[in-house]
Amino acid sequence: MSPRSPEQYEEIRGEKKSLIMQVALEEFAEKGFHATTINSISKRAGISKGLLYNYFKGKDDLLSEIVLKYIYEIYDYFDVNRDGHLSEDEFEFFIRKMALILKEKRDFWRLMIQVLLQNEVREQFFSSVTRNANEDGPQDSHKNDFLISRIMKIFSDYFERKNDRREPGYDPELELNMFILTMKGFAFSYIFTDRDDLRFEKCLNNIIDLYK
Amino acid sequence: MSPRSPEQYEEIRGEKKSLIMQVALEEFAEKGFHATTINSISKRAGISKGLLYNYFKGKDDLLSEIVLKYIYEIYDYFDVNRDGHLSEDEFEFFIRKMALILKEKRDFWRLMIQVLLQNEVREQFFSSVTRNANEDGPQDSHKNDFLISRIMKIFSDYFERKNDRREPGYDPELELNMFILTMKGFAFSYIFTDRDDLRFEKCLNNIIDLYK
Amino acid sequence: MSPRSPEQYEEIRGEKKSLIMQVALEEFAEKGFHATTINSISKRAGISKGLLYNYFKGKDDLLSEIVLKYIYEIYDYFDVNRDGHLSEDEFEFFIRKMALILKEKRDFWRLMIQVLLQNEVREQFFSSVTRNANEDGPQDSHKNDFLISRIMKIFSDYFERKNDRREPGYDPELELNMFILTMKGFAFSYIFTDRDDLRFEKCLNNIIDLYK
Amino acid sequence: MSPRSPEQYEEIRGEKKSLIMQVALEEFAEKGFHATTINSISKRAGISKGLLYNYFKGKDDLLSEIVLKYIYEIYDYFDVNRDGHLSEDEFEFFIRKMALILKEKRDFWRLMIQVLLQNEVREQFFSSVTRNANEDGPQDSHKNDFLISRIMKIFSDYFERKNDRREPGYDPELELNMFILTMKGFAFSYIFTDRDDLRFEKCLNNIIDLYK
C-alpha cells in the first residue's frame, strides 16, 4: 500500500542503470555505436525503450556515461593516489595489471577506439596527455587530462630515475615513448583478438624484461 | 564534337570512380562509415546521388571497393613479388616504407580500424594471417589472406635466418611477434595523431636498431 | 496521531485538486496544452504523476475541469442570477468588471483561445451563443450555452431598451454587435499583451462613453 | 534519357513546396500545430514523409516558412510602398481590403494566433510594432518590425491629420488605438467564425462610418 522508500527507488535505479550500461557496452563493442539501436539494447536488457530514456537523456548520453564510468573504474584500479614513486616491482605489477584490465574490459576498449576515431573527440582526449607527461613543469590538472596524465607522469619519472644508473647513451624520453608505443601495440593486438593467446604472455614478459 | 572513343569513356569512368572513392574515404575517415551519408559523398564529389549508384552497387560495395583498392595499392608498394629473401638493408627499407605508407594513407587506416572493429569482418581478415606466417607448411593462399600472409612469411623467414648467427637464447618467433607488436604500436600511435611528430622519427630509428 | 476526519480528507483533496489545476493552467497558458507534459505539471505542483491521476481521469479531463471551473467562477463574478434588468450604472460596472476579470484570469483566457481554436470544440461553444442572444424566443438553455447566452441576453435587452429613447436611425442589434466586437477587440488586445498598459484604461473609458 | 533541366527541377520544387505549405496550413489551422502530424500532412498532400523533409528542415521550419510567406503576401497586398499618405477613400479601401484578407486567409490567421500565443514569439513580433507607430521619430526599420510598423505609421499619420479639422476634444492617439482595437475585435470575431455572416458586413460599414 505504502510507496517504496527513497532508498528502495535509488537501489532499483542503480541496478537498472548498471544493467543497461553493461548491455549497451556489449552491443556497442560488437556492432559499433551507430549500428547499435536503442531497440536492440532495450530488448537485450529486457526492458522497454521508454525506460531507457528514464535513465539516460539519449544515446549520446548513454555513451558518455559508459565511457566515464569505465575511465573512473580503471583509474581506481591503479590507485593512482599513491606517492607517485614507482619501484621496479611496482612497475612490473603495473604492467601486469594493465594486461589484466585489457582482458577484463576488452569491450570497453573496443568502444573507446571508436570514440577516439571521431576527430573532434580524440583531440580533447589524448593530445594533451602525452605532452603533459613529457614536461617537467607543474601538472596542469584540467579535468579531462588529469586521469591519464597522472599515470603518464609516474612513468615519465620512472624512466627519468633509471637515467641515473645507466650508460651514457640512455635517453629517458625516448625510452618512455618506446615503452608507451610498445604497450599500445600490445593493447591493440590484444583488443583486436578474440581468444586469449599464449603468445601474448610471452610478449608481456619480454616487454617487462626490456623496460623494467 | 566527334563522339568519344570507347577508351576515352573508360578513362572517364575510371577517373570518376577514383574521385568518388577518394572523397568517400575522406568522409569515412573523418566521420565514420555509418555517420557518412551518400548525400554528403556525392555533394563533395560534385556529382549526383544517382551517378554514384552507376559506379557502385551500394554503400557497402563502395566501402569494400575502397578497402580492396588500398590493400592492393599497399601490396604493390612493397613489390612483394620478389624472391622472398629480405636482406638487412631491405628490412630497413621496408620499415621506412611502412612508416611512409602510414603517413600517406592515414585516412585509409582509420577506415580500416573501423572495419576491423566489427566482429564478423575482423576474423575473416586478420586471424588466419599471423597463424599462416608462423607455419612452415605450404601457404594457404585464400584470397584475403594471401596478401598479408605473404609479407608475414617474409618477415618470419628474416627472423628465422637471424637465429643462426645469434646467441643461444634467441627466440625467432618471439622476436617476430615483438616486432609486429611494436610496429602495430607505432602504427596506431601514428594513425591516432593528427600532426606529424618529431618523436615518431626517433622511435622509428630505435625500432630499426632493435630488430634489424 | 489521530486519524483525520472525513471532512479533513475532503478538504485536503479539494486543496490538492485546486493546486494542480492552478499549476496546470499556468503551464497550459505559457507553453500550450499539447506542449505541456503531465510530468512538468506534477513536478511544479510538487506531487507525483500517479497522484494526479487520482484526481483527474487524464490530461483531457484536467483541461475540461479547468475550463469549467473558471467559467463558473466568471459566471459567479457577474452574479447573473439577478432580475435580468441592467441599469446604465450596472452596465458601466459590468464593463469594468470584465476588464478586471481579463486582468486577473489572463492565463485562463489564453487557454480558452487555444481551446476555441480547435474546430470541433469551438462550434459547440460559441456559435449558439450569439444567435440565442439575438433571438427573442425563450432561451434554449443547453448546458454549455446557458452561461454565456444568459449574459448576452441581458446585454441584448439593454440595447433594446435604449432604442426607445434614441433617434430614429438607432439599430439596437447593430449596436449590440458593435459593442461585443469592441469588447472582443479590447479583450484580445489585453490577453496578448503581457504588461499592463496605460492606453487600455483610456480605451475602456472610451468604450463606456460610446455604449453606455 | 537526358535529365530534366534545372528550370524543370526548380518548377517541380516550387509547386511541391507550395502544395505542402498549403496543406500544412490547413491542417495547422484545423487541428493546431502540435496536434498536426507530419504523417497527416504528407498523407493529405499525397506524398511520402521523406519528401517533405526534402523541402523543409523540419516541422518548425515548415511553420516559419508558412508564416513568412503569408506575411509577405499580405504586405504585398497592401502595396505599402506608396507615398505614405492615406486619403479618406484610401482609408475605406484599406479597411475593406483587410476584411477581404481576413476572409481569404482565415486559416493563416488561425495559425498566427497560435504562434502569438507562445510567449517568446509574441514579444518579438507585436510589441515593438504599436510603440513604433505612436512615435514621431524616424522609423527604426528593424527587419521584423518593418512590415507591420510601416502600416501602423500610415494609420497614425491619418488620425493625426484628422486632428486639424476636428473639434477640440479630439485625441488622435486614442482614436488610433480605438480603431486598432475595433479592427482586432472584427478580425477575431471573423476568424473564430466559420460561416460568413451578414452581420459582419454591417459592422464593417459601421466601423468605416466611425473612423473614416
Added chain:
DNA sequence: GATGAATGAGTATTCATTCAT
C-alpha cells in the same frame, strides 16, 4: 551518362497512462 525528386523502412525520442508497492 547524369540528375535529383521520390520512396519507405528504420531510428531516436517523447509522453500519457498504468500499477506494484
Added chain:
DNA sequence: CATGAATGAATACTCATTCAT
C-alpha cells in the same frame, strides 16, 4: 493516499536506394 518505475504507442526525422526523365 502517494510514489515513480515501467510501458508502448505515437511522432519527428534520416537515409540508402530507385527511377522517370
